[in-house]
Amino acid sequence: MWKVGDFEFPEHEWQFPNKGAIESEEKLYYHLMTKKDIEDRLAKNDVIFVPVGSTENHGNGGPVGEDTLIVTRIAEMVCRKVGSTILSPIWFGSHPFHHIGQACTIPIPDQYFIDYLRSIITGLWNTGYRKMIFMSLHGQEYSLPVAIQEWGKKYQVPAMIYFVDFPRIMGGTLMDKKHGGPYDRPFQHACEAEQSISLALFPEFCDPENAENTETGGLLPPGHIDRGGDIYGNPIPGHCVMGNAVIECVSHPEGVLGHARDADASKAKDSIRKVCDYLLQLHNDILKTCPVGKLPDPQKFSMRDPAELDLLIKGVRNGGRHIYTLGWPC
Ligand SMILES: [Zn+2]
Numbered sequence: 001m002w003k004v005g006d007f008e009f010p011e012h013e014w015q016f017p018n019k020g021a022i023e024s025e026e027k028l029y030y031h032l033m034t035k036k037d038i039e040d041r042l043a044k045n046d047v048i049f050v051p052v053g054s055t056e057n058h059g060n061g062g063p064v065g066e067d068t069l070i071v072t073r074i075a076e077m078v079c080r081k082v083g084s085t086i087l088s089p090i091w092f093g094s095h096p097f098h099h100i101g102q103a104c105t106i107p108i109p110d111q112y113f114i115d116y117l118r119s120i121i122t123g124l125w126n127t128g129y130r131k132m133i134f135m136s137l138h139g140q141e142y143s144l145p146v147a148i149q150e151w152g153k154k155y156q157v158p159a160m161i162y163f164v165d166f167p168r169i170m171g172g173t174l175m176d177k178k179h180g181g182p183y184d185r186p187f188q189h190a191c192e193a194e195q196s197i198s199l200a201l202f203p204e205f206c207d208p209e210n211a212e213n214t215e216t217g218g219l220l221p222p223g224h225i226d227r228g229g230d231i232y233g234n235p236i237p238g239h240c241v242m243g244n245a246v247i248e249c250v251s252h253p254e255g256v257l258g259h260a261r262d263a264d265a266s267k268a269k270d271s272i273r274k275v276c277d278y279l280l281q282l283h284n285d286i287l288k289t290c291p292v293g294k295l296p297d298p299q300k301f302s303m304r305d306p307a308e309l310d311l312l313i314k315g316v317r318n319g320g321r322h323i324y325t326l327g328w329p330c
Pocket of ligand 1: 058066067138189190194
């Protein structure tokens with residue numbers, strides 16, 4: 001059994017690494033499906049997984065799309081099992097200040113990133129995917145929830161939208177040995193932990209022979225600011241700080257924060273299995289609570305006029321109204 005907070009769920013068998021499915025006849029992904037494929041899929045399973053990644057420097061040992069590939073490969077394993085859809089991955093994301101200027105990194109300003117996500121949620125809802133599971137290993141835990149909340153406040157229609165922040169689920173399996181985890185050092189970025197996850201999921205894009213080791217540290221003594229993934233419970237989460245870490249393009253031009261050379265796929269197995277099991281549990285609980293085609297009771301989740309809500313929920317395909325009649329997403 002895995003434990004996340006007070007919640008316990010069973011362990012299943014997961015096989016990895018696998019071949020990626022972004023361009024595959026399996027049609028796990030939204031961008032590979034026809035209109036009919038989407039209609040058929042929605043009739044069987046109306047949950048969509050939304051992998052949110054980033055494009056950034058991961059040193060010489062890992063690809064710049066590592067954060068995106070980690071979430072897509074995990075989504076693929078879960079969706080193969082449950083038969084739901086994966087949205088085309090979001091390759092570019094939000095970054096903290098100390099990432100800016102790093103070569104190979106392509107940061108998106110938060111207001112555009114959040115608006116982009118809100119527009120995606122709107123299009124998915126209009127298509128009939130009204131149960132969404134956003135997922136990220138790249139933090140963005142200050143911007144993804146804003147997108148979801150602002151979307152809810154704007155449209156006020158029933159939906160089930162969740163953001164799963166992978167490090168929070170991985171918890172102890174992502175920690176260093178001193179805290180019961182498998183690694184010599186805490187999870188940071190492109191480090192022993194992240195490179196181990198990548199080697200376990202897509203070794204074909206990793207180059208461990210060229211991986212680098214670097215040392216890390218901040219301005220204040222250790223203990224104030226939480227470490228990577230904000231899983232240690234230190235008083236101040238990493239995204240709540242600006243100016244405690246030297247800018248990485250100066251301090252770590254390698255693009256690595258930690259010992260990437262110590263990475264080993266076997267160290268990452270529990271983190272991957274645990275997050276897959278949690279996503280499976282979340283998916284199953286969503287459909288148990290609101291079976292395919294059903295939504296939470298509109299009268300309990302919105303004060304919009306019931307007749308208008310009825311037309312919006314029917315949507316354009318069933319003689320109703322599209323969601324943009326309520327306004328443009330941003
Ligand atoms: Zn990364």
